[in-house]
Amino acid sequence: MTQEDGRTGSRERILAAAAAMLAEDVTASLSVRAVAARAGVSTGSLRFHFPNQRALKDAVLGRIYGHMFPDDPIKDRSLPARDRLVTCLRQVLAPAGVGEQAREAWTIAYRTYIAAEPTEEVRAAYLGLEQGGWRRIEYWLSVLADEGALPKEDHARRVRFLLTVLNGLSIERALPAGDSILESETETLYLAVDSVLSGL
The missing domain is CATH 1.10.10 (Arc Repressor Mutant, subunit A)
Known part of the structure; x- marks a missing residue:
């Protein structure tokens, strides 16, 4: 050898x-x-x-x-970094659905993690979910950093910001809405991504 x-x-x-x-x-x-x-x-x-x-x-x-995720959109360099990151973030929101489906998902989350006694088991389960989301976003940002779209540094602030935006949007999906939720959601995602790419 x-x-x-x-x-x-x-x-x-x-x-x-x-x-x-x-x-x-x-x-x-x-x-x-x-x-x-x-x-x-x-x-x-x-x-x-x-x-x-x-x-x-x-x-x-x-x-x-x-x-x-061999076909992860973050790898499609034919699209600008901002579009790829918005597409990736939208993937996080998609499973929760909109309207009734989103309300059901939030009802389950409330019963499981908020209303339940905060035992070590509940805390560990929630932290596991949160870490999974954290690591996925961290990976997307590291890909963009390797391409030069972001500085190569610890992305903790950016990840926390994007997770907060995603949590807010997922709650908004469960609330009654008068306008197109997807249109306002797209605008919010682009604002968030632009903030991250411009040096949040």
């Missing part, structure tokens, strides 16, 4: 270990020591392949979402 083969092998073991940790616990922080131990490599080897935790997270999210 050449030195290059060893490096490639350790990189793959690191990515597999990080993905397995996320599969077991979506709230896992992917600390350098924990991932290195799980992969059976030194922290130095991990740092060689992934100089910081952000690089590791981006690589593992890219691997996971690339496998789960």
Whole structure:
């Protein structure tokens, strides 16, 4: 085995270990020591392949979402970054539906996470859902950062902002509406995306 083969092998073991940790616990922080131990490599080897935790997270999210969503619209570089990100965010809203379907989804969410006693099990279930959404948006932003549409930095503020906008829009879908909800929703999504792309 050449030195290059060893490096490639350790990189793959690191990515597999990080993905397995996320599969077991979506709230896992992917600390350098924990991932290195799980992969059976030194922290130095991990740092060689992934100089910081952000690089590791981006690589593992890219691997996971690339496998789960091979036709993810964020990868369609024939469209502007803003259009791709709006399309991706709309995918998050789509499963909740509009009107009665959205009201039913929010009724279930209220019963499960708000009205219920905030036990550790309820808290862990909600945090798992939230982390899933967080990581998906974080992945989309990291793709845009790799293309130069965003700075390569921690996107926590941007993700939090977009999640807040999505939560508000999903509630709006459940409320009685006089005008076209999809038209106002599209306008709101573009305003949010423009804010994120312009340096929120």
